Amino acid sequence: MTLLRVEQVCRRFGDHVALQDVRFDVHPGEIVGIIGRSGAGKTTLLRCLSGLERPDSGRIVIEGQDITALPERRLVEIRRRIGLVFQHFNLLQSRSAAGNIALPLEIAGMPKSARAARVADLIDLVGLSGHERKRPSQMSGGQKQRVGIARALAGNPALLLCDEATSALDPETTAAILDLLVDINRRLGLTILLITHEMDVIRRIAHRVVVLDHGRIVEDGPVAALLGGASRHAVTRAFLSEGRPRVPDHVVAQLRDVSFDDAHPVVRATFDPNAAPSPVLSVLSRRFGLDVTILQATAGDIARRPDAEFVLRLSRHDGDALDFIRQASQSMEVLGYVPADC
Numbered sequence: 001m002t003l004l005r006v007e008q009v010c011r012r013f014g015d016h017v018a019l020q021d022v023r024f025d026v027h028p029g030e031i032v033g034i035i036g037r038s039g040a041g042k043t044t045l046l047r048c049l050s051g052l053e054r055p056d057s058g059r060i061v062i063e064g065q066d067i068t069a070l071p072e073r074r075l076v077e078i079r080r081r082i083g084l085v086f087q088h089f090n091l092l093q094s095r096s097a098a099g100n101i102a103l104p105l106e107i108a109g110m111p112k113s114a115r116a117a118r119v120a121d122l123i124d125l126v127g128l129s130g131h132e133r134k135r136p137s138q139m140s141g142g143q144k145q146r147v148g149i150a151r152a153l154a155g156n157p158a159l160l161l162c163d164e165a166t167s168a169l170d171p172e173t174t175a176a177i178l179d180l181l182v183d184i185n186r187r188l189g190l191t192i193l194l195i196t197h198e199m200d201v202i203r204r205i206a207h208r209v210v211v212l213d214h215g216r217i218v219e220d221g222p223v224a225a226l227l228g229g230a231s232r233h234a235v236t237r238a239f240l241s242e243g244r245p246r247v248p249d250h251v252v253a254q255l256r257d258v259s260f261d262d263a264h265p266v267v268r269a270t271f272d273p274n275a276a277p278s279p280v281l282s283v284l285s286r287r288f289g290l291d292v293t294i295l296q297a298t299a300g301d302i303a304r305r306p307d308a309e310f311v312l313r314l315s316r317h318d319g320d321a322l323d324f325i326r327q328a329s330q331s332m333e334v335l336g337y338v339p340a341d342c
């Protein structure tokens with residue numbers, strides 16, 4: 001079953017094409033990240049998905065309803081099925097945390113007692129107990145975003161659309177808000193679509209990533225597969241290289257694409273610590289007679305699965321040894337070759 005289907009969506013502003021033939025599906029319970037550089041069309045897509053803007057052509061089908069064909073009056077009902085979380089929270093300064101969360105319920109005409117109970121549940125869900133009476137000016141960025149998320153969840157949406165929801169937050173608060181989104185996804189089975197320009201956000205919580213570039217989708221696939229080296233597009237590779245172990249500058253300066261006499265291959269390999277352990281480095285040394293230098297290493301978290309990534313320099317080119325690393329690792333790529341004295 002598909003919760004959201006985007007079919008051949010196009011949107012132009014004068015001569016400028018902001019979205020071109022955009023198509024993807026989102027299934028119930030998925031966390032999908034849409035990533036793109038500035039001007040890629042993310043905001044335009046989000047505005048189309050939330051019914052704030054109509055595409056020039058194509059269809060956007062939410063729970064079987066084509067929202068591009070609906071009159072404004074019916075669109076209001078569909079918008080209730082979508083919760084929106086904003087980068088700058090968009091809270092009413094004159095209202096408390098509880099008052100902000102209650103607002104969509106008031107607008108929907110929910111009776112006062114039911115409203116109070118629902119708000120109390122939401123405050124609890126987003127971890128804001130004890131802060132319900134605070135005004136936005138008395139809250140931290142993370143607390144304000146928790147209010148924003150609770151308000152978006154108030155109407156029991158089928159889909160949560162997050163527009164750069166953590167871009168205004170520091171790294172620690174970002175991690176806490178992303179943890180909250182994962183928790184909500186797991187506990188409520190809620191489908192989440194994140195719009196971001198930060199690969200780290202995708203890496204941490206998304207199941208699938210859609211890469212948008214110049215208004216077109218250039219990649220759509222499981223996060224683990226793309227991080228594992230399945231990506232083909234330069235824009236995706238540029239995003240993926242963010243936050244990965246940096247190849248030392250003196251190595252980059254001497255890195256060549258093709259092998260040469262006495263060349264030392266430089267290899268990037270990712271290992272899953274949950275997989276059966278394998279003494280990779282000592283096998284390379286004993287079986288293949290290679291010296292292995294660790295140039296960089298990092299331990300991370302890909303879509304909640306631990307991983308470890310290394311940049312290694314081998315003492316000589318050996319096709320069988322490279323095949324061995326490929327088989328022993330989750331993903332492996334030869335970055336290039338450096339001279340012996342590098």
Ligand SMILES: Nc1ncnc2c1ncn2[C@@H]1O[C@H](COP(=O)(O)OP(=O)(O)OP(=O)(O)O)[C@@H](O)[C@H]1O
Nearest residue numbers: 013016018036037038039040041042043044045197
């Ligand atoms: N109302 C508009 N009128 C004219 N051009 C627009 C309008 N809205 C967006 N655009 C253009 O469409 C393109 C996509 O813009 P959009 O805001 O969707 O990109 P974005 O990926 O969200 O960028 P950012 O990350 O910088 O917010 C840009 O070139 C932008 O200048």
